[in-house]
Amino acid sequence: MSKMGSYLKKHTEALVKDVGIEAACKLTGKSKATLGRYYSDHDEHADRFMPVDAVMALEEAASYPHVTGALAELQGIGLTFDGKRRNTKERANVNSDVIVLSQRFALLMAEYQQSIEDGVITINEAKRLLRETSQLQQVLIDMKLHLEEEAI
Incomplete structure (x- = not known):
């Protein structure tokens, strides 16, 4: 598996774990096994990645856009994340x-x-x-x- 593929799979796993596996299944309509295949590093799943609509549904529920951030990093793009994050108090200045x-x-x-x-x-x-x-x-x-x- 390429380094890029491995990197994306690790961030996909972080996204699923951020949301929680049960919640991720409900949000995406995918089974635990299917979600697991999306971040599996086994050779038979090397070319299997989470669909964009599933990433979007999970990132909306997550504390951070893990996969989007990883994609941006791989392309040398900086993101500005201004969504409200859990456990973060507002700082005034x-x-x-x-x-x-x-x-x-x-x-x-x-x-x-x-x-x-x-x-x-x-x-x-x-x-x-x-x-x-x-x-x-x-x-x-x-x-x-x-x-x-x-x-x-």
Whole structure:
């Protein structure tokens, strides 16, 4: 399987798990087995990807557009995600964003320090680092939106 295909399948899996497998089945009208095939890395499923309408239905329910973000990254495109995210309080201005940015960066560095202590970053540690990096990215997106609002 190509690196691109593997990357998309990992983000498809993240999307399904973000929504929850049962909810994903209801939203897409697909079975658990079918959804599993969309993110399976087995050779017999290498050319099987989730249809765009199913991605759209799931991303509408998800906390982040995982597959759309992955597609954009693969094409070198930046996205602005301004949807309301769960567990995120509204920040009123750029000053608040700078504080949250500093806090998130400190969390990322703490996670990195803990992960690299033994000289090896395990898959679970990499997932935690990726999660922290994504949270940091969200803060930067919020900051960008607030800067754009102030520039108008």
